[in-house]
Amino acid sequence: MLDLLKKGILIGIGVASLTKDRVEELVEKIAEESKLTEEEGRKLVKELLEKSEEARKEFQDQVGKRVREALGSMDIPSREELQDLKARIEKLEGQTSVDK
Template sequence: MIMFDLLKKTMLTGIGIASMTKDKIEELGKKISAESKLNEEEGKKMVNDLLKQSEKAREDLENQVQKLVKKSLVKLDIPILEDFNRLEKRIKKLEKLRAKTGKE
């Protein structure tokens, strides 16, 4: 349970950072544009580039967290969605077989 709490906190921290990043990047971009005396188009391009990089970093973080959670669940021998789906298919197959044989 401790590992799950740690993973949850890590994920929430990452999400919090990612949601803050957009506002902070826009703020930083405006500040740098003003200080560097970039024209409006250059400033917007810089902010858009930074936002794209931030979004990619957020997606990468999400993917890494998902992989880590899945790996941890497997390591702790906790069933994952794939396990339930596999069992559901197996149950349906057995139910069909039972219906064909007429046995309850």
Template structure:
């Protein structure tokens, strides 16, 4: 019974990073240890799968928020700004080249 409690507690922590197969395997193991009937066991595994999906979604949301916070803290230029700057540099280079060519031909 202690193993069942330990696994249940660890399940809440690890559900987000477990594969679907591992969650199903854990659910079957826990259902067997708890001596659940077939329909109860299936319901338990299904519930565990739903909890896993929810935990994965919450985990992903938290990771995305942390990554965004870290990137924002680096004060990096967003990709669209970088693209605009690259286009502006190319435009200025072309303008400078035209200016140099006209100065060369005029002199």
């Protein structure tokens, strides 16, 4: 039954959007309605927070990947390429000031 509750919560409210306060609030409500023990409630809170964090990280990774792909297809120079160009310009500027 506890697994069914977990799945229902995770699906119903979107794992990535769970905050600690919201998880505790939901578990408290579920505990009252389903007569969970205090220990079961703590375990449920911990597990839901872990799942929420995993989902958030996965979401961030996916967004980052998509942004990098989009930038790559737009032929926009990377930070490293810009730094290389800056170093080359500074080197050339140094050479021209020595030549004067």
